[in-house]
Amino acid sequence: MLVPLAGGWNPLLGRLALDQIPYNNPILAPLFVVVALGALALIALITYYHKWGYLWKEWLTTVDHKKLGVMYIIIGLVMLFRGFVDGLMIRTQQVWANGPDSSGVFGAVHGYLTPFHFGQVYSAHGLIMILLAATPLLVGFMNIIVPIQVGARDMAYPYLNALGLWITAAGAALIMASLFIGDFSHNGWFGYAPLFEIQYSPGVGVDYWIWTLELLALGTSLGGINIIATIVKMRAPGMSWFKLPIFTWASLSANIIALTSFPALQLALALVASDRYLGSHFFTAGLGGNLMLYTNLFWIWGHPEVYFVILPAFGMMSEIFPVFSEKPLFGYITMVAASFAIAGVSWLVWLHHFFTMGAGPEVNSFFSIATMLVGIPTGVKVFNWAFTMYRGRLTFSAAMLWAIGALFLLLVGGLTGMMLAIPAINYMVHNSVFVVAHFHSMLLVIVYAVFGSVIFWFPKVFGFKLDEYWAKVMFWLFSAGTVGVFVPMYMLGFMGETRRLDYVFNTAWHPYLVAEEIGIFLYCLSVVAFFVLLYVSIRDRVKNQVGQDAWGTSRSLEWLTHSPVPFYNFAVIPHINERDEVAWRRQHGLVQKQPEKYLDIHMPNNTGMALYIGALTFVLAFALTWRIWWLCLGSLVAIIALMIVRSFQGDAGYIIPAAEVERMEKEALAREARIQTGAHPLPAGGRPVPGEAIAYERQDKL
Amino acid sequence: MSQGHDNPIHHPEVQMSSSRGYFTGFLISLGLMFLATFLVASGSMPPFGLLMVITICAAITVIAQIYFLLHLDISEHNIWNTVSLVLFIPLFIITIGLTWWMFSQLYLRTMPMMPGMGMH
Structure with missing residues (x-):
């Protein structure tokens, strides 16, 4: 050793x-x-x-981007639930362990969690919510929607896509393993130098934390490469850059910053691992190390990362507002510019996470101004959404409610963010629960956008709508919970409550803590409502079936194909004429136009290799955590061997014959004709197309 | 997936790779790393000169790796690589430059002057 x-x-x-x-x-x-x-x-x-054969053939070995996306979202929702339970535990501990007279059970002096256990709970809560709930949920949506929106049959690298999923799953499995084998890190989700050094954290908790983060960083980077390549190289004919749907633009900007920033995290954690495993001194206080350098490196990644998760959420909102306002998105070009401005500025602001380091007034002023600059493109987006709704024909469906909720939270989070950008204020509220309330407002923007998107795109993926009534019940319970938890938290922040207290000394804060506990109880009810929503929707799935255009007012390309989307996405790749292709086709009576003849389709084969390599990365990370060297070496060699085997196998893919495509298309069209009667009467005819419109490329040219 | 894939081996950016190129890149990186390690371990140079020399070593390693291992050049078929490199360079300048600035300011306030490091 x-x-x-x-x-x-x-x-x-x-x-x-x-x-x-x-x-x-x-x-x-x-x-x-x-x-x-x-x-x-x-x-x-x-x-x-x-069902084992079905599970293996249809899900575990699949390279279909939609199924991989669904699995990403399932991981995200399961981990969102785990993170929520952690949040519930934190709130309960604080309301219980309040004041010197509070009782204690299970070995704790106050409350029911010992300080060491409490530290693990809040560290796991933060890490899970950002990297295992928000990130997989958003990556899942990008996986499902982006290839359909650009008119591709699959991702640019279908096998790499599966690999990214299974490495992410390995990361989720590793953090869950830390519950029952050993313990988890207790020094916050971002880690404090030199507390995470082996002298001060001798257990395996920090090692679990390092390798979980490394796996997730790897998985997310692979996904980012794939999405960028898909958008750049695989757009449908006619789809020039400024006809790209807005969610795809948001995904592109988000993945560019993910791809460029994740190496900083991987490097920072590799150096921490070097300190802990090899005895180096990168982040110790002595022997030439610098502990603030860790904080610096971490947030060089950390700030672009928070924009990596917020930008796709903005994209989702930009898709939902126009559909339920029956108007095109206001200021498309400025929206794109704002996304990239946010992505660019995200690289200039990371010091605002540690203003109190004491780098001096010039440095703090620079980062303060850069941070305030973020408000400009974000403000552009907020006004664009407002103008999209202005004088629109608004439908307050459940998806729209979630999107409007996200808009309100963005205002609250954004304005408190502006306050925190001022170093003088930041010094006062640094490390208080005011900061916690601020970034929860921002991250809840993502949760709201994600639930809005779940409702919005669910019919596209599964072919039936979610129940509107229960979706709205869930929305109102969730929003009541948000107010209940975070309004008192902002107030407590101003009163000086610091974050991560396992024992709250001030009994005057008790009413606020009780209010937060009531808020988290409302969140619990919203979780119940979500399960009821799933149950009711699946029970009534035949009644709620929809055709290709589930909402009747949809705009972008994914609504042109059938619901549920066939595994080849489009029988014939459509020709793109306009920015809002489906809205344009509906206007000109072209939505129902079918290609004259079908051609063979080339698709990638399923493979179990990604699953094997994902499982081996879990073994490798587990062995590294527990320092089982023979197992590390074995799994590493096995991973390399499998990669070599895979590279020699190649994948020629397979061909779906044109006749088979035609049969499946006829079936889907017949199904749609059955549903369409009565539900959304489509306008026949429509205005004639000016000039010459091409719905599909001329078949003789293909 | 479009119809008819070209054999990836025939792509120009794949054609650029050769075992000689990879080997050269690997040896240059390894040699420079050993040189830097040796210089630091032996302590035979004054700190400032040492810092300069290992910085130059690191820069040469980066260039060698970009050329020999990543095959980046400015030819037509590498246009996307060139674009991404050009977009990356500001990020390097921002992250390294701002880190240098903030830590030099921090050191002025918190660190004792190190012998031989000269004046700030």
Whole structure:
């Protein structure tokens, strides 16, 4: 061993030993029993219904971007739930452990969580919500929607797409493993130097944190490469840059900053790993190390990352507002420019996460002004959305409600962000729950946009709408919860409550903490409403079936193909005439126009390789965490060997014959004709097309 | 997926790679890394000169890796690589430059003057 380790180490199991399993923890042990029983029940059900073959063929080995996207979203929703439970635990601890007279159970002096356990809960909450809830949810949506919006059959690299998913899944599995084997990092989701050094955090928690982040960074970077290549290279004929749907623009800008910034995180964490595993001194206070350099490197990634998650959310809002206002998006060009301005400025503002480092007035002024500059393009976007709705024919459907909620939260989060951009204010409220309330307002913009998108694009992917009534019930409960938790939190921030308190000393804050607890209870109810929503919608799926244009007022290209989208996306790739192609075709009576003849379609083959490599990355990260060196070497060699095998296999893909395409298209059209009667009477005819419109490329040229 | 894929081996940017190129790039990087490590470990140079020399070593390594391992040049078929490189350069300047600025300001306030580092 290059560094002295507390506790035992043996060559076979590394640091892993029986006493690392928290079987005597009063919270984790029952949870483990529940999880194990749930897993057993799931396996039994799949076996009983003979679904293993289906699961393997249709999901685990798939390279279809829509199925991969759905799996990304499932991971995101499951982890959103886990992160929410962490949030519930934090709130409950704070309202319980308030004042010296508060009781304590389970070994805690106050409340029910020991400070060490509480530290793990808030660290996991932050990491999960940003990198395992928001990121997979947004990557999932980009995965599903971007290729259809640009008129491609799949991503540019279908296999790489599957690899990105399974590496992300490995990251999720690793952080879940830390619940039941060993413990998780207790020094915040971004980590404090030198607290995470091996001398001060001798356990495996920080190692879990390092390798989880490294896996997620890798998975997200692979996804970013794929989405950029798809947008640049695989657009439909006629789709010039300024006919690109706005969500695709947002995805492009977001993935450019992801791709450029994630290396900074990977480097920072590699240096932390070097400190912890090899005994180097990059971030120690002595021997030439610099602990603020870690904070600096982390936020060089961290700030672009928060815009990586907010920009696709802006894109989603830009798709939802026009559809439910029955107007084109106001200021399309300025919207695109604003996305890229935000992406560019995201690289200039990272010091505002640590103004109090004391870099001096010149440096702080520079970063303060740069941070305020973000308000300009964001303001442009807010006004564009407002003008899109202005004098539109508004429909307050559930998706629209979520988007409007996101707009209000953006205002609250943005204005408090402007306050925090002023160093004088920042010094006063630094590390207080005011900051926590601010960035939760911003991240809730993403949650609102995501739930709006779930409702908006669900019929496209599954062919039936979600139940409007329960979607609205969920919206109002969730919004009431947001107000209940975060308004008191802003107030407590001004009163001086610092963040991450496992014991709240001031009993005068009790009413506010109770209000926050009521808020989180409303969130719980909204989670229940979400499950009811899923149940009711799946029960009534036949009644809620929709055709290609689920909302009747849709605008961008994904609404031109059938719902649910066939695995080849478009039977014949359409020719793009206008920015809002579907709206334009509807206006000119071209929506129902079918290609004259069908051609063979070339599609990529399924492969289990991505799943194997993903599983091996989990083994590698787990072995690194526990310092089981033989297993590290074994899994690393296996990963490299599998990559070489895959590169020699290649994938010639397969051909769907034109006759087969025609048969599937006829079926889909017949299904749509059945649904269409009564639901949304489409205008026949329409205005004649000026000049010569091309719905599909001339077949003899293909 | 469009009809009829070209064999990826025939793409010009793939054609540029050769085992000799990779080997040269690897050896140059390895050699310069050993040189820098040796100079730091031996402590035979004054700190400022050492800093200069290892910075130059690092710069040469970066250029060698860009040319030999990533095959970046300014030819027509590499146009997207050139575009992305040009877009990347400001990011390097921003991150390294601003980090240098903020830490030089921080050191003025927090660090004792190191012997041999000269005046700021």
